[in-house]
Amino acid sequence: MGEKILMKGNEALAEGAIRAGCRFFSGYPITPQNEVPEYMSWRLPDEGGTFIQAESEVAAINMIYGAASTGMRCMTSSSSPGISLKQEGISYCAGADLPFFYANVVRGGPGLGNIAASQGDYHQSVRGGGHGDYRVLVLAPNSVDEMANFPKKCYELAFRYRMPSMILADGILGQMMEPVEFKFEPVDPKSFKEAGWELGLAAGRRKRIVRSYDLREGELEKINAARLKKYREIEEKEVLFEAKQCDDAELVVVAYGTSSRIAAAAVKMARDKGLKVGLFRPITLWPFPKKQLAKLAEKSRKFLVVEMSMGQFVDDVRLAVCGRIEVDLYARPAGIPSGEETFAAVEKSYKSMTPARAAAPAKTAKPKGKPGRPRKKPAKKAGRPAKKTRKGGRR
Amino acid sequence: MELVNKWPAGLVEMPLRYCPGCGHGIVHRIVGECLEELGIRERTVGVAPVGCSVFADDYFNCDMIQGPHGRGPAIATGIKRSKPECIVFSYQGDGDLASIGMAETIHSAARSENITVIFINNAIYGMTGGQMAPTTLIGQKASTCPRGRDPKVNGYPIRICELLQSLEGASYLERTSVHTAANAIKTKKAVKRAFQNQIECKGFSLVEVLSMCPTGWEATPLNSVKYIADKMMPLYPLGVYRSPEQREQKEGGAA
Amino acid sequence: MPEIKVNERLCKGCELCTSACPKQCIAMSDKFSTTGYYPAMLAKQECCIGCGLCAQICPDLAIEVYK
Ligand SMILES: Cc1ncc(C[n+]2csc(CCOP(=O)(O)OP(=O)(O)O)c2C)c(N)n1
Ligand code: SF4
Numbered sequence: 001m002g003e004k005i006l007m008k009g010n011e012a013l014a015e016g017a018i019r020a021g022c023r024f025f026s027g028y029p030i031t032p033q034n035e036v037p038e039y040m041s042w043r044l045p046d047e048g049g050t051f052i053q054a055e056s057e058v059a060a061i062n063m064i065y066g067a068a069s070t071g072m073r074c075m076t077s078s079s080s081p082g083i084s085l086k087q088e089g090i091s092y093c094a095g096a097d098l099p100f101f102y103a104n105v106v107r108g109g110p111g112l113g114n115i116a117a118s119q120g121d122y123h124q125s126v127r128g129g130g131h132g133d134y135r136v137l138v139l140a141p142n143s144v145d146e147m148a149n150f151p152k153k154c155y156e157l158a159f160r161y162r163m164p165s166m167i168l169a170d171g172i173l174g175q176m177m178e179p180v181e182f183k184f185e186p187v188d189p190k191s192f193k194e195a196g197w198e199l200g201l202a203a204g205r206r207k208r209i210v211r212s213y214d215l216r217e218g219e220l221e222k223i224n225a226a227r228l229k230k231y232r233e234i235e236e237k238e239v240l241f242e243a244k245q246c247d248d249a250e251l252v253v254v255a256y257g258t259s260s261r262i263a264a265a266a267v268k269m270a271r272d273k274g275l276k277v278g279l280f281r282p283i284t285l286w287p288f289p290k291k292q293l294a295k296l297a298e299k300s301r302k303f304l305v306v307e308m309s310m311g312q313f314v315d316d317v318r319l320a321v322c323g324r325i326e327v328d329l330y331a332r333p334a335g336i337p338s339g340e341e342t343f344a345a346v347e348k349s350y351k352s353m354t355p356a357r358a359a360a361p362a363k364t365a366k367p368k369g370k371p372g373r374p375r376k377k378p379a380k381k382a383g384r385p386a387k388k389t390r391k392g393g394r395r
Numbered sequence: 396m397e398l399v400n401k402w403p404a405g406l407v408e409m410p411l412r413y414c415p416g417c418g419h420g421i422v423h424r425i426v427g428e429c430l431e432e433l434g435i436r437e438r439t440v441g442v443a444p445v446g447c448s449v450f451a452d453d454y455f456n457c458d459m460i461q462g463p464h465g466r467g468p469a470i471a472t473g474i475k476r477s478k479p480e481c482i483v484f485s486y487q488g489d490g491d492l493a494s495i496g497m498a499e500t501i502h503s504a505a506r507s508e509n510i511t512v513i514f515i516n517n518a519i520y521g522m523t524g525g526q527m528a529p530t531t532l533i534g535q536k537a538s539t540c541p542r543g544r545d546p547k548v549n550g551y552p553i554r555i556c557e558l559l560q561s562l563e564g565a566s567y568l569e570r571t572s573v574h575t576a577a578n579a580i581k582t583k584k585a586v587k588r589a590f591q592n593q594i595e596c597k598g599f600s601l602v603e604v605l606s607m608c609p610t611g612w613e614a615t616p617l618n619s620v621k622y623i624a625d626k627m628m629p630l631y632p633l634g635v636y637r638s639p640e641q642r643e644q645k646e647g648g649a650a
Numbered sequence: 651m652p653e654i655k656v657n658e659r660l661c662k663g664c665e666l667c668t669s670a671c672p673k674q675c676i677a678m679s680d681k682f683s684t685t686g687y688y689p690a691m692l693a694k695q696e697c698c699i700g701c702g703l704c705a706q707i708c709p710d711l712a713i714e715v716y717k
Contacts, residue, residue, distance in 0.1 A: 398716055410659065
């Protein structure tokens with residue numbers, strides 16, 4: 001603790017997991033996450049842990065399902081296509097309330113795509129991902145330092161709520177090198193206490209069953225309802241985010257992971273030019289900082305979502321603000337925008353903002369078609385081409 | 396007079412929900428007895444498959460986990476490597492083990508994972524309603540080959556013991572049957588040995604049991620027993636396909 | 651004298667025991683059990699030798715052997 005080491009993102013992730021108590025890893029090679037299993041293969045045995053190169057991602061996740069059922073702190077990692085294969089097993093873990101931790105070092109898709117960074121797996125991460133009704137905790141680091149320190153958080157949350165947790169990274173975060181500081185003492189697995197659901201060594205107690213099914217009439221719904229309650233609690237308590245220069249911002253750029261770093265550069269350029277732009281970065285993608293964004297929508301005038309995907313992340317932002325504010329999208333599906341390109345998008349979005357809200361909200365006044373009203377109104381006017389209407393609203 | 400066959404401690408005392416004449420029940424009793432007789436019940440974790448024996452997690456009186464279709468050996472691997480003191484077994488049907496889970500089967504054998512696999516070969520998909528299995532015989536009717544399995548269309552049945560035989564990692568492979576009482580007794584010996592091997596850390600053990608599925612075969616239980624003797628056994632010969640002794644001899648010879 | 655007792659709650663009337671008995675002393679009842687099957691029964695008690703082969707093949711653990 002305390003010292004800074006230069007590390008590659010994937011290795012920091014692996015080391016962070018081990019320091020957080022991980023003693024079991026199973027995985028299958030796929031670029032750009034190969035350094036994770038490679039690192040684990042020499043490092044884990046040193047710590048008395050188990051590393052298995054599985055025959056496939058499917059086998060790897062099911063080894064995790066088995067290991068997790070014993071209470072072991074276990075981990076798997078992969079990149080997009082491999083995570084797709086793991087989804088059935090992740091769904092079983094969620095359905096059996098087993099805690100474990102995994103990482104998706106996302107690459108370009110769909111299909112075999114490419115091996116560069118992308119954010120195309122947003123939906124498959126925050127919407128559960130596999131079959132059935134469930135969630136996984138999703139943390140999105142944007143630096144190698146966070147790659148190193150988030151696994152501990154992931155384990156804590158996974159074990160507190162008995163559910164899978166994941167890190168959503170990408171090829172850039174996995175491959176780049178940065179100084180890292182592990183901000184916690186290594187966790188000794190011997191300090192973990194049994195919670196009462198773990199399998200194995202049953203002397204003196206009743207048998208335990210780990211399963212994700214219940215065929216009895218009405219029972220599955222009860223189990224899922226209890227899980228929903230847990231999810232609600234998590235949404236209340238566990239949201240993490242970062243807001244920079246948002247207090248006076250007229251335009252708030254919303255981005256996570258790698259694109260939030262690029263967006264930060266663009267925000268700086270904008271501020272240098274005197275534009276009132278802020279940056280909001282969700283750190284937990286599920287639970288999503290809905291309330292925080294909704295609040296921000298009250299005081300700023302526009303949001304711009306920057307994402308390295310077609311417009312997946314923007315869905316959650318729009319749901320959070322519920323039409324209260326205009327949300328622009330700068331989408332780069334399997335593309336990596338430069339700071340300048342992103343700044344250009346910021347500037348464009350900024351300049352096309354509707355005029356500042358009228359000083360008096362004039363709740364009683366008739367809001368007929370006045371400039372400065374939300375776009376909603378003019379759009380209602382029948383017969384007018386939408387484009388023209390929008391232009392009318394522009395400065 | 397004294398009761399000579401008490402309910403095995405390795406099985407929970409409850410009615411089994413299998414069809415009349417189904418071989419699963421016989422193998423359940425055998426496994427339950429072995430857990431008791433070997434004194435391993437309290438440190439055993441069983442893996443229930445997807446298939447008719449999905450309910451094995453209720454039946455076996457030890458810690459149980461039910462997992463995705465075909466992945467039993469991978470799940471067992473995760474448990475065994477996490478808690479090596481535990482005895483871990485995977486109980487699987489032929490669709491589970493020889494079709495969707497074939498990779499897990501072969502690779503856990505190749506890794507010589509120190510686990511025990513109980514493989515119920517009833518040449519059909521029981522739970523989903525009698526579809527063709529990888530082990531369905533040529534000419535055998537199933538709901539997805541209603542005119543009988545035609546090798547030109549459906550290919551040939553897979554013989555698991557023969558297939559795994561070539562793997563150095565497979566420590567013990569035996570095929571038995573439960574279509575007669577005498578064969579059930581032999582099956583128990585094999586199952587016991589498969590657990591004993593794990594206790595002695597000898598690596599991957601698998602017992603393939605030819606088993607009746609009267610419902611899937613659309614036959615009476617008595618005709619099902621005959622079907623095993625007349626049709627299945629010629630294709631799936633009973634016997635030991637690999638044993639730890641064989642391996643020890645070989646390794647000793649090589650040294 | 652050796653004998654078997656069939657637990658009618660467990661027996662599903664599959665008849666496998668009838669073929670396993672070397673002395674052919676098991677027959678099927680002609681009365682429904684509470685679970686809706688015609689259960690097996692020891693038809694000729696005097697011929698049971700307590701070998702337990704019926705219990706070896708019974709898929710439902712329905713046969714208790716006394717010796
Ligand atoms: C991924 C997946 N595919 C398919 C199924 C449907 N399914 C359930 S049981 C089964 C076949 C089971 O057959 P077998 O393993 O031979 O066992 P049996 O029922 O004959 O004992 C299938 C295909 C499933 N549950 N999951
Ligand atoms: S369908 Fe076949 S395998 Fe399944 S319980 Fe019935 S007889 Fe047994």
